[in-house]
Structure formats: structure tokens, C-alpha cells
Amino acid sequence: MKIFLLGATGFIGLHLLYSFRQKGCEVWALVRRPEKASLCPKGIQVLIGDPLSPGHWQDVCAGCDVVINLVGASIFSRWTERRKRLILETRLKSTQRVVEALRRRGYRGVFLNASAIGYYGADRGEEALVEESPAGDDFLAQVCQAWERKALGLAETGVRVCLLRFGVVLGKTGGALSRMLPAFRLGLGGPLGSGKQWFSWIHIKDVLKATHFLIAHHEAQGPFNLVSPHPVRQKELAKTLARVLRRPAFFPLPAFVLRLLLGEAAVFLTGSLKVLPQRLLSMGYEFLFPDLELALRDLR
Ligand SMILES: NC(=O)c1ccc[n+]([C@@H]2O[C@H](COP(=O)([O-])OP(=O)(O)OC[C@H]3O[C@@H](n4cnc5c(N)ncnc54)[C@H](OP(=O)(O)O)[C@@H]3O)[C@@H](O)[C@H]2O)c1
Structure with a gap:
């Protein structure tokens, strides 16, 4: 099987490269900065190119059996108007470039x-959110809706399109957990905001397994919540992480401090999202790490 990956040098992308290579697939990685090519595991075909611009990469992409696009500027920073534009544009343009490449060929x-x-x-x-639940209307919700609409443009031509609605992906080498671990290891961790808000997470190994599952299931298309079936409240996350690391977690980070530090982006940490993987479960997907404590013990 031939795989083409955009956003290959990011946190999730690198894990996917290793897992596809392990399965013996022919894997192409589009890398925008040549100095990052060395991050790709041996045996991966690296193409240097810009996912936001047309290029030779589009021909290679269209010759593969599976195309995965993970490109997107990070949302972990203060959302200035410039940053917001970048968050939106990197997602829409990269998706548009893939859609036009595949549609044309x-x-x-x-x-x-x-x-x-x-x-x-x-x-x-407290709402339990499944794939059919209505979208929100804040900045990130609008970004996600526009992003999904672009991708679904390809479904109109009969291509199978899966939308991976990731929850907070937990892994050692990137994402939210790698940012939280240093404070918790020092015994300086604690819940964010009120601690009552729901936190919907997924272990990186389940991201990999679910991705392979969706590729193999030819009936799978449309949106899929990639989250564990057991979301937790923020205070439970802090308590469980502290227990796993055998450290105290006495230091809550109040919402107003988060707002001072992050501005509008703080809502991403203080808000409550209880999301369930209804469609994956109904297709018979079995989670490797359904439970937070198990996941954190694997990742500590
Ligand atoms: N990780 C999570 O918990 C999580 C949760 C929800 C949604 N997601 C979404 O899933 C996708 C992958 O997540 P991730 O954690 O792997 O993200 P990541 O580590 O930040 O990687 C993002 C990828 O996008 C590329 N990129 C960033 N800015 C770019 C730009 N201006 N032009 C072209 N490419 C650019 C990066 O390229 P370089 O490597 O060259 O910088 C990298 O390959 C993202 O779209 C993210 O929004 C992730």
C-alpha cells in the first residue's frame, strides 16, 4: 500500500510514519523544511515541498492509495490576529491543494x-457530544467547519473522505502532555481553571490504531471523534497524573491567570468538552487505552 503524508514532521505525523513503515507500506512524506527531513525514519521517501503551494508533490500524492493531511500551524500560543489567520490558512490551503490535486487526477x-x-x-x-452533535460557533469551531467543508469537496467526486476529529492527543514527544509533564514532575502541577470542565483525550497509540482501522474499513467515511470512550474532568486528570508520577498536585492554575497568559486561546484550556467516539465504537473499534490511568502509566 502506498501512503502519502502531509504534516509528516509534526507530533502525530512522525508517529504515523513509523507505524506505516513498520507495516511495510511504501510511505511518502512531504517535508517543507529540508533540515527536518532527518527526523523521518529510514526507508521513508522524503519530498521537499510546500503543502500550501502547488508542486510536483501533487502528482506523487495522486498516485498513492492513502493520503493523510495533518498540516496546521500550532494553536498553543496567544491568538493574535496574525496567528489566527495562520491557524486558518495553513489548514484550508493545504487541504485545498490536496483536493485539487486528487480531483484533477x-x-x-x-x-x-x-x-x-x-x-x-x-x-x-455537561453535554455528551457525538459526531452528529451541532458545531460550535467560536473561532476554532469555525476553523474546523471550514476545514472539513474543504475536505468534503472531494467526497462529491466519489472519493472516500474521513475527517479525524482529534481530542487532546497524549504522547511523550509532543502535544499537551509533554507540556504538562515538567511541572507535574516537579510537584508543581494542578488542575486548570475550575477543574470541573471535561477533558477529552486519546493515547497516541490509539490514534495510530484508529487510523489504520479507518483505512482498512472501506465503509468508513465522514467525521470520526478520535477520543477515548472515558473523558475525565480536569481535576481528575491532575489527580491521576500526580498519582502516576507519585507527586502532589496542589497548584491549580486559575482561569484568570490562563487568560492573562494566553488571551482568547485560554478558552481552549478552561472550556468543557465531553466528546464520545460513537462512530468508532459502533464500527467495533477496540481501544488500546480506554482508561486514563492506564494511558498515563504507559506514557510517564
Ligand atoms: N496533537 C493534538 O492533540 C491535536 C488535537 C486536535 C487536533 N490536532 C490537529 O492534528 C494535526 C496534527 O497535529 P500535531 O499535533 O501533529 O501538530 P504539529 O506537531 O504542530 O504538526 C503540524 C504540522 O503542520 C506543519 N505546519 C505548521 N505550520 C505550517 C505552515 N505555516 N506551513 C506549512 N506547514 C505547516 C508542521 O510542519 P513543520 O514540522 O515543518 O513545522 C507539521 O508538520 C494539526 O492540524 C492539529 O491541529 C492535533
Whole structure:
């Protein structure tokens, strides 16, 4: 099987490269900065190119069986107007470039495009959110809706499109957990905001397993919540992480401090999202790490 990956040098992308290579697939990685090519495991075909601009990479992409797009400027920073534009543009343009490449060449494989549970908005309180739940209307929700609409443009031509609505992906080498671990290891961790808000997470190994599962299941298309079936409240996350690391977690970070530090982006940490993987479960997907404590023990 031939795989083409955009956003290959990011946190999730690198894990996917290793897992596809392990399965013996022919893997192409689009890398925008040559100095990052060395991060790719041996045996990967590296193409240097810009995912936001047309290029030779589009021909290679259209010749593969599976195309996965994970490109997106990080949301972990203060959302200035410039940053917000970059967050939106990197996602829309990269998706647009893939869609136009595949549409023009009569692609018949599968296209998996990243999205996020931010689709539902940053704060939905106690509501249990599944794939059919209505979208939110804040900045990230609007980004996710526009991003998904772009990808679904390809579905109109009969291509199978899966939208990967990632929850907070937990792994050692990137994402939210790698930012939290240093404070918790020093015994300086604690819940964010009120601690009552829901936190929807997934172990990186389940991201890999679920991605392979969706590729193999030819009936799978449309949005999929990539989250564990057991979301937790923020205070439970802090308590469990402290227990796993055998450290105290007495230091809450109040919402107003987060707002001072991050501005509008703080809502992403203080909001409550209780998201469930309804479609994956109904297709018979079995989680490797359904439970937070198990996941954190694997990652500590
Ligand atoms: N990790 C999570 O918890 C999580 C949760 C929800 C949604 N997602 C979404 O899933 C996708 C992958 O996540 P991740 O954690 O792997 O993200 P990541 O580590 O930040 O990687 C993002 C990728 O996008 C590329 N990129 C960033 N800015 C770019 C630009 N201006 N032009 C072209 N490419 C650019 C990066 O290239 P370089 O390597 O060259 O910088 C990298 O390959 C993202 O779209 C993210 O929004 C992730």
C-alpha cells in the first residue's frame, strides 16, 4: 500500500510514519523544511515541498492509495490576529491543494484529513457530544467547519473522505502532555481553571490504531471523534497524573491567570468538552487505552 503524508514532521505525523513503515507500506512524506527531513525514519521517501503551494508533490500524492493531511500551524500560543489567520490558512490551503490535486487526477483512494473536537466549540458544559452533535460557533469551531467543508469537496467526486476529529492527543514527544509533564514532575502541577470542565483525550497509540482501522474499513467515511470512550474532568486528570508520577498536585492554575497568559486561546484550556467516539465504537473499534490511568502509566 502506498501512503502519502502531509504534516509528516509534526507530533502525530512522525508517529504515523513509523507505524506505516513498520507495516511495510511504501510511505511518502512531504517535508517543507529540508533540515527536518532527518527526523523521518529510514526507508521513508522524503519530498521537499510546500503543502500550501502547488508542486510536483501533487502528482506523487495522486498516485498513492492513502493520503493523510495533518498540516496546521500550532494553536498553543496567544491568538493574535496574525496567528489566527495562520491557524486558518495553513489548514484550508493545504487541504485545498490536496483536493485539487486528487480531483484533477481522478483519484480513487482514501483521503484522511485532520480536524479537531474544537469543531463542537470550546465549551459545551455537561453535554455528551457525538459526531452528529451541532458545531460550535467560536473561532476554532469555525476553523474546523471550514476545514472539513474543504475536505468534503472531494467526497462529491466519489472519493472516500474521513475527517479525524482529534481530542487532546497524549504522547511523550509532543502535544499537551509533554507540556504538562515538567511541572507535574516537579510537584508543581494542578488542575486548570475550575477543574470541573471535561477533558477529552486519546493515547497516541490509539490514534495510530484508529487510523489504520479507518483505512482498512472501506465503509468508513465522514467525521470520526478520535477520543477515548472515558473523558475525565480536569481535576481528575491532575489527580491521576500526580498519582502516576507519585507527586502532589496542589497548584491549580486559575482561569484568570490562563487568560492573562494566553488571551482568547485560554478558552481552549478552561472550556468543557465531553466528546464520545460513537462512530468508532459502533464500527467495533477496540481501544488500546480506554482508561486514563492506564494511558498515563504507559506514557510517564
Ligand atoms: N496533537 C493534538 O492533540 C491535536 C488535537 C486536535 C487536533 N490536532 C490537529 O492534528 C494535526 C496534527 O497535529 P500535531 O499535533 O501533529 O501538530 P504539529 O506537531 O504542530 O504538526 C503540524 C504540522 O503542520 C506543519 N505546519 C505548521 N505550520 C505550517 C505552515 N505555516 N506551513 C506549512 N506547514 C505547516 C508542521 O510542519 P513543520 O514540522 O515543518 O513545522 C507539521 O508538520 C494539526 O492540524 C492539529 O491541529 C492535533
